[in-house]
Amino acid sequence: MSSVAKIRLFLDHPLAEGQTVPLGRDQAHYLTGVMRLGPGAPVAVFDGRSGEYLAHLDEAGKRSATLVIGRKSAPLRPPPDLWLLFAPIKKARTDFIVEKAAEMGAARICPVQTDFTNSERVRRDRLQAHAVEAAEQCGGTFVPGVDDLRPLARVLDDWPEERRLMFCDEALAGPVSALPAKPSPWAILIGPEGGFSPAERARLHAHSAAHAVSLGPRILRADTAAVAALALWQAALGDWR
C-alpha cells in the first residue's frame, strides 16, 4: 500500500502510468462527496490485472471526477488458483463469506445450490461489490470473481479433471486430515447449514478429485467453516507458506 494515499479504489479498467481515467458516478461521489477529497488528493488504485498505482484526483465535481494515474506502487499479486464453493445462507452471512474469501485469498467465489440450500436467489452483482470492497480494504491487488449460483450437481458434472476438491464434511468428526501436497488448482467446498444430503455426501466421497476433511469436533456455521478451511489450505498449500 502507498504510504501517502489512505484511500484505495478498485477500477474495473486496465490501468497504466500516465493515463487519465474518468470515474463513474458512484466512485466520483465517494471520493468528493463522502471522503471530501479535492483536486490533487492522492488515491491508491488497482485494476486487478496489473497492480497498484498512485493516482491523483484531477477534476473533481459532485457527479464526475477524473483520476490521473501516476507511478506503479505494487505489482499484481494474484492469489493461488483456489475456488471457494459455498451454499448461500442468510444474507448477512453470505455477504460475510464473500468478504472473507476475498481477504483470505480465494481466486474465485462460486455459490452453489445444494439439496438443503435455503436461499435460492443470489444477487451476483451485490456479492461482487462485497468482494471489491474487501479487496480495497485488505490491501489486495486482486478481486476474486463471483459466479452466478449453480446447482452443485451441475458443478460436479462439469468438474475440471485436474482440480482437487477439499470437501469440508461436517459429518466427519475426526481429526483434520492432512491435505495431499498437490499444487494448485484446488477448490474448497463448504456445506449449507443443514449439511449435505446423503446423496450429495455419497457422490462427493466417491468423487475422484475430492478429499474429505473434518473441521474439528464442534459444528461450525458455514461462515466460520469457510474462514477456517481457507486458513488451513493457505497455510498448507497456498501463499501463507
Next chain:
Amino acid sequence: MSSVAKIRLFLDHPLAEGQTVPLGRDQAHYLTGVMRLGPGAPVAVFDGRSGEYLAHLDEAGKRSATLVIGRKSAPLRPPPDLWLLFAPIKKARTDFIVEKAAEMGAARICPVQTDFTNSERVRRDRLQAHAVEAAEQCGGTFVPGVDDLRPLARVLDDWPEERRLMFCDEALAGPVSALPAKPSPWAILIGPEGGFSPAERARLHAHSAAHAVSLGPRILRADTAAVAALALWQAALGDWR
C-alpha cells in the same frame, strides 16, 4: 446432540439426572412463547460443567416453566486450554469474534485495550450472551467465559509463566511459522484495526512467552484473523488434530 430434541439450551446451574429446574423468565418465554413448546416437549440442555442432558418441559407458562432433567446424552467436552485475546472493534464485529471464538473452541475470551483500540467500552454481559448462543448452536457442551476489558499492558504484566502466546503480528508478511509443539496452555493475541503500536510490538517481540506469527500476505480484518488463527492453532496443537 440428541436426535430427539431440536432445541439446545445452556443452563447456568449444575445439572444432574432426575433434577427439576425452574427456568428464568427469558428462557421460559423463549421455549413457550417463541418456540411454542408445550408440556412434555424435549429440550437438550447443558451446564458447561458436566455435559448434555435430554430434558422435558414440565410446567409451561408464559413467564415461568420447569424442566425435568432426564438421561445424560453427552459428556462434557471442554476445549483445549486456549485463551483468545483481542482488541474490541465495531460492535457487530466484536460480537462476531466472540461467537467465532466459542464455535472454534477457545476456553476463555479476553478483550484487551491496546494503544490503538478505538472502542473503550465493552458490555461483558452482552458478549457473554453471544458466547452462550454460539455454544447452543454449535453443539458444544462448554461455554467460554468472557472477561472484562483490560489494558494489554496490564495483561502482559500479569502473564502466567507457563502460558505460550501466539502473537499475530500483521506487520510480519512472511510465511506462517510453525508453532512450537508445546502442550497447553496457550493464548492467541489478535491486534486492533490500526495494528499494534511500536511500543507494544517491541514488548511483544521481547516477551519470553510470545511466538510471532504471520497470517499471510494480505491484511486481515481482526474478525477474520481471529478465526484464521484459531483454525491454525486447533489444527496444529488443539482438538482438531
